Amino acid sequence: MSFLSATGMTGGYGNGPDIIEDCDIIVDKGEIAVVVGPNGAGKSTAMKAIFGMLNLRKGAVVLDGLDITRMAPQERVRQGMGFVPQNRNVFVSMTVEENLEMGAFIRDDEYGETMERVYELFPVLREKRNQPAGELSGGQRQQVAVGRALMTAPKLLMLDEPTAGVSPIVMDELFDRILEIARTGIAILMVEQNARQALEIADHGFVLVQGQNRFTDTGEALLANEEVRRSFLGG
Structure with missing residues (x-):
């Protein structure tokens, strides 16, 4: 089993409609997993679901073999989750x-x-x-x-849009530091709008569309996928 295994996640905010549906995200120790997709695809919602900031109607979140699906965010921090929100x-x-x-x-x-x-x-x-x-x-x-x-x-570091609003030089520096952190054995899960650059450093990538997994593969394979390039990476 992967270090983080979030499977079948289905849910939204309060009594509203589901934002993510049957969504799977996994990451292992020392790996970088990147979640990309168009605006409104449910990327940040999936991250918040993993951190316990919204209730899932279906699905499970397992960290290092422990089912944490019903744990509050502060309990997940004690289990080894670190979360950096965008704002x-x-x-x-x-x-x-x-x-x-x-x-x-x-x-x-x-x-x-x-x-x-x-x-x-x-x-x-x-x-x-x-x-x-x-x-x-x-x-x-x-x-x-x-x-x-x-x-x-943390054993798992989750970053929601870490390069939002920064210059390309600063983005490259942040990605270099993220690579350094992963080399220490910490699992990295990152939601990122700069999809091409993020997939270049990713071990695994998850492309979400309307809250569902559209493509799941290695970062390298997703960069080489013609449909992914055309639809999500600008050609």
Whole structure:
């Protein structure tokens, strides 16, 4: 069984219609899985379903062999899930270091070594550690958000549109850091609008359309698939 196995997910928000239907997403340790598709395809909804932010009518979410389908998000964090939402993902009035310390709130052990690894991964955060996060650029805020999630010592790191609104240079830098994180054995699950660039670093890709899996394959195979290229990657 894969480290994360989210299968048959069907559900939506409140009493509204289903946004995702029979949706499957899996990822293994040290792998990068990318969810792509057109706007409104249910990508972020699938991510939120995996993190427990909406109730599933059908389906199951299993993490490291444990069925967590009925667990609240905070319980899933304790089981090893780290989640970085697309919007409002830093405490703007708090310093960079205070943001990172907030990520360690669930830990009972010493977290100084983890913080040092975050600073090694994102050197600019060390330089700006005493600066309010609200004064940082968009790309730097994303680094703070990812760093804070890493402070929970996750086994699975989920990123919802991590490169939204950043320049191509910053996007490439973030993807490089994501590759580094995966090499440490952490499973990465990422929803991304920059589909072509994301699939280039992905071990597996999931193309969602109207809340359902349309294509599932390796990143390399999806990039080579003529229909995927034509319909979702701009030719």
